[in-house]
Amino acid sequence: MMLKAENLNVYYGPIHAVKGVSFEVSEGEIVTLIGANGAGKSTTLKTVSGLMRSRGGAVEFMDRSIASTAPHKIVELGIAHVPEGRRIFTAMTVEENLDMGAFTAKGTNIDADKERVFEQFPRLKERRKQIAGTLSGGEQQMLAMGRALMSKPKLLMLDEPSMGLAPILVEQVFDIISALHKAGTTILLVEQNAEMALSIADRAYVMETGRITLSGTGKELAASEEVQKAYLGG
């Protein structure tokens, strides 16, 4: 098992945001966490990357506990987290953002990695010297993903990559996610766009008010009546 989270309980002060959540991601899978706003999906991802901590429970990555590992060390182990809202460095250029993504990749050929990212996202190459804050929303999402890929992650966690994007860009983003998956990257995807997420996911978990309420393969959940009603407008 690549990633194994067991009985996560995460609090914001007195608010119990994630309540006893357990899930797994195997190597080579796309797993998605779907659910409404405020269900605790982002908090769950933050707990994996070390920005939030679980009270009790366990987080294991490649058979190693990372529940108390510092966030920057978790990146070194091979988890890249594209946070909600992209959080690119708006005052830096596109290229500098990519350099920051390669921060842990000391000594390796950063230029070659950059070229690889530019192949995936040709728009970024055109705008490599541009200040990232001036990019459009879609380009910023591409940059956030490209930046995360610079660390050559074993596990890529994406938090709402389609948020605020026009439908055509949403499709483009999902095409890229599929392509990354085909190229061998394991992906944990958090989405509110349940339809798109389920269409590409191997397995999925549904979160509601801090708990996982359903799980199954992408197809099973897409066909399930509960999911249809709650998330797919059926």
Place this chain on the structure above:
Amino acid sequence: MKFLAYLVSGISLGSIYAIIALGYTMVYGIAKMLNFAHGDVIMVGGYVSYLAAANLGLPALPSVLIAMVVCTILGITIEALAYRPLRAAPSLAVLITAIGVSYLLQNLALLIWGANPKAYTPVVSGTLQLFDGQLSISYVSILTVACCVVIMVALTLFTGKTRMGKAMRACSEDKGAAQLMGINVNRTISLTFAIGSALAAIAGALLCSFSPALMPTTGSMPGIKAFTAAVFGGIGSIPGAFLGGILLGVIEALARAYISTQLSNSIVFAVLIIILLVRPAGLLGKHTQEKV
């Protein structure tokens, strides 16, 4: 010609403010805190270089280098012991702690070195005579301006081109995202304090070369003025600190020469207030951008 002399003394005084202001502004930019103890690190730098020269008989350069090492260690220690535990605390708590550290350093200096002023030997002596002796510029002035320019250029290159420098800018914009890049935020903040404190040691030696009476309170007023300069130029901005420092020095020197010696500080702060009324983010400061 007199005006030129005042201008030169203003620029060199301003260069000292600028070097100190760079320390304030870098720490503010990355740790988002006002390190009010920064002025007192200058004072410690002054004492250490004084003692190295007076007691060990070392020349000026090694004395200042020793002071830089001591201040760097001091800065890192202050950050680790006093500020790091408060990383998640409200900014007011951090501010009060910084003021506390400032008084702690002043009183420790009083305890160790006493209240009597020490006569600091300038790091260089002599003056340059220009225009048949009508304009004389001390070598300390020239050295100060040169140091300031070199430091400014070096810091700009460091933050613009190097891996750690870029990491600093990343931390300054978004610490959470920086962590997700694998950047060790605590270590980056330590590095910022180290650089700021090493600069404070240089500023201490230069400051005492201008006004040689070294006391435990030597750093306070220049510290506050340099803080003003940093705000003036736009806090968090490196060129802003440079510009703010120089302008403050020039305004102070001209006010002292043409208006009133006693009122010069009041005039400096009055100008600050006016500038901030017109440009609340300072001369080169950026208004916080909306995220798209």
